[in-house]
Amino acid sequence: MKLAISAEGNSIEARVDARFGRCEYFAITSEDKEQWEFISNPGVSAGGGAGIHTAQELVNRKVECVLTGRIGPNAMAVLQAAGIKVYTGASGTVREAFEQYNNGLLALSTTANAVPHEGMGKGRK
Amino acid sequence: MFIAIASGKGGTGKTTIATSLALAIKEQYKVQYIDCDVEEPNGHIFLKPEFTHKESVTVQIPQINLSKCTFCGRCADICAFHALVVLPGDVLSFAELCHSCGGCMYFCPEKAISPAEQEIGWIEGGLADGIEFIQGRLKIGVAVSPPLIQAVKNKRLPGAAVIADVSPGTSCPVIKAVEGADFCILVTESTPFGLHDLELAFGMIQELKVPGGVVINRSDGKDEDVERFCKEKGIPLLMKFPLSREIAVNYAKGLPLLSVHPQWKGKLISLWEKCERMGRN
Numbered sequence: 001m002k003l004a005i006s007a008e009g010n011s012i013e014a015r016v017d018a019r020f021g022r023c024e025y026f027a028i029t030s031e032d033k034e035q036w037e038f039i040s041n042p043g044v045s046a047g048g049g050a051g052i053h054t055a056q057e058l059v060n061r062k063v064e065c066v067l068t069g070r071i072g073p074n075a076m077a078v079l080q081a082a083g084i085k086v087y088t089g090a091s092g093t094v095r096e097a098f099e100q101y102n103n104g105l106l107a108l109s110t111t112a113n114a115v116p117h118e119g120m121g122k123g124r125k
Numbered sequence: 126m127f128i129a130i131a132s133g134k135g136g137t138g139k140t141t142i143a144t145s146l147a148l149a150i151k152e153q154y155k156v157q158y159i160d161c162d163v164e165e166p167n168g169h170i171f172l173k174p175e176f177t178h179k180e181s182v183t184v185q186i187p188q189i190n191l192s193k194c195t196f197c198g199r200c201a202d203i204c205a206f207h208a209l210v211v212l213p214g215d216v217l218s219f220a221e222l223c224h225s226c227g228g229c230m231y232f233c234p235e236k237a238i239s240p241a242e243q244e245i246g247w248i249e250g251g252l253a254d255g256i257e258f259i260q261g262r263l264k265i266g267v268a269v270s271p272p273l274i275q276a277v278k279n280k281r282l283p284g285a286a287v288i289a290d291v292s293p294g295t296s297c298p299v300i301k302a303v304e305g306a307d308f309c310i311l312v313t314e315s316t317p318f319g320l321h322d323l324e325l326a327f328g329m330i331q332e333l334k335v336p337g338g339v340v341i342n343r344s345d346g347k348d349e350d351v352e353r354f355c356k357e358k359g360i361p362l363l364m365k366f367p368l369s370r371e372i373a374v375n376y377a378k379g380l381p382l383l384s385v386h387p388q389w390k391g392k393l394i395s396l397w398e399k400c401e402r403m404g405r406n
Contacts, residue, residue: 046207047205047206048207049207049222052208052219052222055210056201059212059213074219077217078212078217081210
């Protein structure tokens with residue numbers, strides 16, 4: 001299973017980016033054979049529809065599972081339609097989030113836990 | 126003559142001035158009032174038109190023929206607004222993000238995308254005591270208002286004195302309403318917030334190459350900062366309205382400024398004449 005974690009930097013020691021649609025990077029690995037690849041998120045610079053754009057990118061890369069902090073309704077709709085599993089509430093570093101997932105500590109979500117545009121302005125409120 | 130009344134900051138008095146300006150000049154001119162603030166049109170509260178016609182306004186959104194689609198992803202690739210997502214075996218369309226550019230239909234190599242009409246709002250019109258009144262009303266839940274604003278503007282009567290009430294800010298709906306105007310009145314108030322947004326609004330009309338001038342509303346006599354800005358930029362200060370509790374009380378009752386304070390009529394007529402002289406026509 002190919003798994004993607006939203007991240008603030010391009011290493012497994014980088015912090016998990018709580019924002020899905022406007023995260024800086026994705027750390028991608030196979031669940032069975034840990035081998036990390038880091039990609040810049042094209043959605044970070046989208047004028048609008050960032051979550052949708054980001055989700056399309058993960059669909060194109062044949063990702064099957066996403067770990068993130070918060071995700072909005074449009075992005076969730078795309079991932080659900082594509083059959084991609086979404087686990088929310090990930091925190092700490094990429095490595096820690098991967099461990100949280102492996103230890104069953106993250107919640108499988110089917111609905112959004114963020115409002116549209118929440119990730120604008122680095123997620124500050 | 127087409128004059129847009131904009132502001133930058135909200136609540137400065139655009140509608141107060143637009144409605145009273147329309148009332149002031151209606152004996153000399155054939156006046157048409159167009160409410161381009163389609164998210165919350167409120168000119169009707171003051172001018173009280175009798176609405177006699179209503180029409181639906183639609184935009185075209187993509188409709189995917191899945192039996193022709195090869196899921197190549199070209200439509201999602203070229204959509205600047207990310208309104209389309211291509212999955213293996215399905216295409217999702219987010220109509221609320223679509224700007225109806227038609228790009229997806231144009232570029233689809235299989236010609237699998239056709240236009241479908243989607244209603245975004247309505248145009249309502251009628252007469253208000255001799256004033257031709259038109260307003261747009263955006264359907265609840267619709268995010269993209271410029272096509273409706275354009276449809277309202279398409280109703281402009283040739284040769285009429287057209288007064289457009291515009292929404293606040295400097296974003297797409299405002300730009301759509303102000304573009305092509307012969308003159309733009311920027312209504313402000315003498316607060317730091319009013320001045321800040323006036324600066325943005327002035328920058329906008331400069332970009333649009335629409336000549337403009339400033340009206341200070343709720344002037345408390347301490348207008349130095351706005352006056353200095355106008356002087357520096359060479360933008361005419363057209364008129365001031367005083368800070369007055371009485372004006373506010375009557376506004377809240379839905380009474381136009383001019384019906385309560387007829388003494389402003391002469392000054393409003395000369396405001397219109399100034400705009401005409403400085404305007405593009």
